[in-house]
Amino acid sequence: MGGYGSGNRWDSKTTTESQHWLDIRWLKKQGYLRPGNVGSLSWSRRGEQTGFINYRMETDRMILNYRYRLNGGEWEDVEQAISFDRTPCNYGGQRTWFLCSRCWQRVAVLYGAGKYFLCRHCYNLTYASQQESRADRLMQKARKIRERLGASNNLMEPILFKPKNMHQKTFDRLRIEEDHANTLSWVIAGQRFGWG
Numbered sequence: 001m002g003g004y005g006s007g008n009r010w011d012s013k014t015t016t017e018s019q020h021w022l023d024i025r026w027l028k029k030q031g032y033l034r035p036g037n038v039g040s041l042s043w044s045r046r047g048e049q050t051g052f053i054n055y056r057m058e059t060d061r062m063i064l065n066y067r068y069r070l071n072g073g074e075w076e077d078v079e080q081a082i083s084f085d086r087t088p089c090n091y092g093g094q095r096t097w098f099l100c101s102r103c104w105q106r107v108a109v110l111y112g113a114g115k116y117f118l119c120r121h122c123y124n125l126t127y128a129s130q131q132e133s134r135a136d137r138l139m140q141k142a143r144k145i146r147e148r149l150g151a152s153n154n155l156m157e158p159i160l161f162k163p164k165n166m167h168q169k170t171f172d173r174l175r176i177e178e179d180h181a182n183t184l185s186w187v188i189a190g191q192r193f194g195w196g
């Protein structure tokens with residue numbers, strides 16, 4: 001959100017993982033919460049645009065339209081409706097909140113880290129489990145290739161010998177594939193547990 005985002009309160013880890021967020025206090029300040037208001041929001045980092053969404057305001061919710069893709073995959077169109085909740089303020093008036101689409105908690109900030117904009121709590125859980133299953137899948141892939149090559153199931157051990165009736169080219173290709181999957185799985189697991 002143009003010019004917004006410096007001096008915020010969340011920790012740097014969350015900020016680097018999720019560069020896109022919506023803050024309802026900021027939207028209110030800009031007057032964007034007016035029902036019927038239609039517009040777009042974009043985020044940028046070092047002068048480069050990293051995200052862009054269209055929105056439409058209704059009385060009790062906000063509809064987002066954007067395109068999303070996971071790790072360089074196919075783009076998909078996403079529409080997300082985010083409901084609002086209102087609580088009275090001590091000195092009159094009311095405060096508007098987002099209701100997280102996943103856990104229905106009242107929150108002021110939603111993060112667009114994955115496919116949807118969710119609260120920090122949901123986002124951290126979702127992100128962690130996604131990364132975990134991604135690392136698992138890569139390890140399984142590496143183990144499968146090892147099995148084909150007749151190598152040890154232990155991912156720490158090198159693959160030394162080519163099976164007798166396998167072409168050298170196939171062997172080289174599989175060994176590279178195994179190396180990529182194996183290495184990447186450790187990199188992801190490392191990020192997950194904070195080794196990296």
Ligand SMILES: [Zn+2]
Nearest residue numbers: 100103119122
């Ligand atoms: Zn949530």
